[in-house]
Amino acid sequence: MATEIIKQLEHVRRKISKKHQRQERSRIGQFLTPAPIAHFMADLFQRDIEDVRILDAGAGGGILSAAAVEILTSRKGRLQSIEVTAYESDKQVLPYLEDALARCEALCDESGIKFHSNIRGKDFITDGVFLSEEGLFSGDGDRYTHAILNPPYKKINSQCKMRRLLDSAGIEVSNLYAAFVWLAARMLESGGEMVAITPRSFCNGPYFRRFRLDLLKMMALQRIHVFESRKKAFREDNVLQENVIFHAIRTKHTPLYLTISSSEDDDFHKMNIRRMPYQRVILPHDRDAFIHLVLTDDDKDVMRRMQRFGLPLDELGIEVSTGRVVDFRAREHLRSQPEVGTVPLIYPCHFEHGFIRWPIVSNKKPNAIVSSSQTRDLMVPKGYYVLTRRFSAKEERRRVVAAVYDPKRINVPLIGFENHLNYFHARGKGLSSNIARGLALYLNSTLFDQYFRLFSGHTQVNATDLRKMRYPTREQLIQLGTYVNKHMPDQEIVDVILQKVCANDG
Numbered sequence: 001m002a003t004e005i006i007k008q009l010e011h012v013r014r015k016i017s018k019k020h021q022r023q024e025r026s027r028i029g030q031f032l033t034p035a036p037i038a039h040f041m042a043d044l045f046q047r048d049i050e051d052v053r054i055l056d057a058g059a060g061g062g063i064l065s066a067a068a069v070e071i072l073t074s075r076k077g078r079l080q081s082i083e084v085t086a087y088e089s090d091k092q093v094l095p096y097l098e099d100a101l102a103r104c105e106a107l108c109d110e111s112g113i114k115f116h117s118n119i120r121g122k123d124f125i126t127d128g129v130f131l132s133e134e135g136l137f138s139g140d141g142d143r144y145t146h147a148i149l150n151p152p153y154k155k156i157n158s159q160c161k162m163r164r165l166l167d168s169a170g171i172e173v174s175n176l177y178a179a180f181v182w183l184a185a186r187m188l189e190s191g192g193e194m195v196a197i198t199p200r201s202f203c204n205g206p207y208f209r210r211f212r213l214d215l216l217k218m219m220a221l222q223r224i225h226v227f228e229s230r231k232k233a234f235r236e237d238n239v240l241q242e243n244v245i246f247h248a249i250r251t252k253h254t255p256l257y258l259t260i261s262s263s264e265d266d267d268f269h270k271m272n273i274r275r276m277p278y279q280r281v282i283l284p285h286d287r288d289a290f291i292h293l294v295l296t297d298d299d300k301d302v303m304r305r306m307q308r309f310g311l312p313l314d315e316l317g318i319e320v321s322t323g324r325v326v327d328f329r330a331r332e333h334l335r336s337q338p339e340v341g342t343v344p345l346i347y348p349c350h351f352e353h354g355f356i357r358w359p360i361v362s363n364k365k366p367n368a369i370v371s372s373s374q375t376r377d378l379m380v381p382k383g384y385y386v387l388t389r390r391f392s393a394k395e396e397r398r399r400v401v402a403a404v405y406d407p408k409r410i411n412v413p414l415i416g417f418e419n420h421l422n423y424f425h426a427r428g429k430g431l432s433s434n435i436a437r438g439l440a441l442y443l444n445s446t447l448f449d450q451y452f453r454l455f456s457g458h459t460q461v462n463a464t465d466l467r468k469m470r471y472p473t474r475e476q477l478i479q480l481g482t483y484v485n486k487h488m489p490d491q492e493i494v495d496v497i498l499q500k501v502c503a504n505d506g
């Protein structure tokens, strides 16, 4: 009996998915949870209590509530009553939600457990901001004991009413999914549990910093499950986000350990699982509270090897910025080939064997930008710079690809770096030749790329991410630089050089 409702709701999920056009589902962030994932999520709940109050925010057809009810009633514990509060703003799916909760009621009746449901066919954010305000609840008794959610994934427009509402509650997020999680966390009682499936993007990066800090202050992460394939968790919906499921408890006490697991897709039998000291996943002095998803022995080894590089970039006197020329905004100043009055405009297509080759014959990207009072601020002075690509195709071998801009090869007073690049510099000016070469070698090493992937779930390489990394000392960079002459050595040689120059220092 235990998984019957979830199985039936899997058919409902298909029906709803067919009814709404993909475009429409995308607009309202409606990607419904497949049955095996719903089951896995609900099974992460741990508490054995008499009276359960479940919050399902963005409930869709109710599969997550149903999974929670099925799992909790199937356990032989102290359970006596369940109340489900389900928010869903899409009126079209409400009949399915009502049906799912009616099935839950029947199941509870059979098991002699009291059941009550509240369907709230309205916006969760408006209610959540109001209801989660401190002081509104008379005590823990009004708060939820469990929250289970697959929140809508949708950018929050900076001008909209919802944005203002969230601002008023001190909730600084750019995506609806984080707002749902944040509010749900606030609506939990002390000791209450949350299980959510969300994109992995909140684990790092500047946009989710406040969210991470506040979430980790309110909640103790117990478990994070990572889907290794970007496509497979919501494969029928063709969702390309990297997803994680996490389980957290509302408490101020940080646990000593947390569990990290991973699976290719929703076949949880083939799961990789490990217990990690909490402080290895969220480093104690990290002001950005990045969540490092360390999965395998190899990953652990990468973390260990990276520990020998202790220097933040600013202590090296080096900064990293994003290229200032946004090509579509400077269209009238762009030239296909250099001409009098122009300076080089560098794109990723100019990378060749670890250096910049310019100009090139390309009918896609311009090689030059007009130098005038209007464009002057977009340019940097002649010097050695290290450039990295900001975007990589998802199946590419490397995320981080670096090249040296060598002023001896392109002898011009000013250069424009396009916005698809990040550039390393010394307060807006060039670096020394050997530091630039050594830094490019380090960035091109397998170790650096592996470490980068550990905490970055997306294909973008942001300047903030690069600032967060650890770097070798100046002396090591200079020494590494001596190995880079006309072009960057092959990958194996890069890795051997890094090992040779830096191995004895850690």
Ligand SMILES: C[S@@+](CC[C@H](N)C(=O)[O-])C[C@H]1O[C@@H](n2cnc3c(N)ncnc32)[C@H](O)[C@@H]1O
Binding pocket: 028, 029, 030, 031, 032, 033, 057, 058, 059, 060, 061, 062, 063, 064, 087, 088, 089, 090, 093, 122, 123, 124, 125, 149, 150, 151, 152, 153
């Ligand atoms: C990703 S779907 C998940 C549905 C369901 N929980 C599941 O797991 O299958 C998110 C749901 O949130 C609903 N939703 C979107 N914005 C909402 C809002 N502001 N308030 C309440 N529900 C919302 C969508 O209609 C959609 O059904």
